[in-house]
Amino acid sequence: MARESDKDFVKDITRMEDDFAQWYTDVIKKTDLVDYSPVKGFMVIKPYGYALWENIQAFLDRRFKETGHQNCYFPLLIPESLLNKEKEHVEGFAPEVAWVTHGGSEELAERLCVRPTSETIICSMYAKWLNSYRDLPYLYNQWCSVVRWEKATRPFLRTSEFLWQEGHTLHETMEQAQEETLQMLGIYQEMAEDLLAIPMVAGRKSDREKFAGAEATYTIEALMHDGKALQSGTSHNLAQHFTKAFDITYQGRNNVLEYPYHTSWGASTRLIGGVIMVHGDNRGLVLPPRLAPIQVVIVPIAQKKAGVLEHARGIEAELKALGLRVKLDDDDSNSPGWKFNEYEMKGVPIRIEVGPRDIENGVVIAVRRDTHEKASLEREGLGSVIAALLDTIHGDMLERARKNRDEKTYTIDNYETFKTVMAETPGFVKTMWCGDMACEEKVKAETGVTIRCIPFEQEQLGDTCPFCGKPAKHMVYMAKAY
């Protein structure tokens, strides 16, 4: 195996070490994932980008159904009076909701908000439907878009409208709600690792960072290439906060009216931004094989020569028969060299080159996107070798991402070192914390760093909080966040 080129960048894309934000924008634009629409903060997701979302949807939807959930659909518009019912919730979301004030030319008696999330409309319906403990649990999910009027937007990471799913469940007991909350977070983590090849830190949000109206919020957090963290999926135990506000009651087992326990959980197109920033390099996207819309691209060489295209089509058919997503690029208006660059930029995991020389030798050339390793493979039995190679690439990408993250994860026990590290080599910081919101606010104000989560896997790193000197309550992961 030989490194095929020393060149580790392309002229169209800013190098990530020079300007990470510009690199991200360049990659998104050059690879045809999205385009900007006429309305600020609203983006068009183009076919290559939407295919990524469809693969995320397919994975999650399968797992939701395997765990007993059903899909349904609730309306886009929510009356203001419903939004206002849960106090913390409305305070959290009011600043960024869009309002519908007119129907045609008539001004509405009550204005309607475009959902920023659907707890309120869904709870108002659950209140009508729920009668008996025999009806529980409610295990519903919807795939939809929501609108949050953002001031600063970036494709995938923060847009005024985004696609997501939101699950909303009701349970008889707090224990069942908690079990559901953690189960769904676990599915997000499984998806991140098995599909996106992104290792996650899972844990609970601090009270300052939790969802508006939640008893507890759980999160998976990933570390990007630039050392900033991305919240990648959240699952909330809402306890009885909304069910009481919306007066959702049922006849319980002991013949008294009870309020059910409530959860909600969501993951969005933001995950795509995470994939770009965790795996991408200076040549563009590097897509994990199970997510990639095109897993293998076949580039014929000297395709007008007799037999070349037919041979390439045979390879295409064999790989497709194995269920792989394959593209044969037989467009003769682009040279092979152009195609090499194009599909590398688009992150296609494996490129197969086949020309007259290879046909004669009974081989093909296969090149890995993630490592640039080039190998000559026997044509005979190629399908199973390629299928296995895709799995190897997935494992290697996950491992590489884990190694990158671990190298940028620092254990720190004093504030001065913390400041230095976060200023010079940002990443995750593992440290003890007193549990006091004022202390958390102070650190954020002074350094811009926030508590990403209180991880499930706790370590006793010390006895005092390095920020205020009070007794430590938890070990936390901290980082600057997207």
Add this chain to the structure above:
RNA sequence: CGGGGUGUAGCGCAGUUUGGUAGCGCAUCUGGUUUGGGACCAGAGGGCCGCGGGUUCAAAUCCUGCCACCCCGACCA
């Protein structure tokens, strides 16, 4: 919402200081030769210069208002 920057052909840009026929590269189209890391030759098409007002004989260029995008901060998936 504050600070900085940018809007000219599908994409990337020059031209704006000093007002005077709208330019370049890539892409596109036609024909031909090519094809193992961004091919070559010849020809062709493509523009409300972000949008609106103003100054002027004349505006991409000067004045003014707005809009969008990018970057850096404050707020959030």
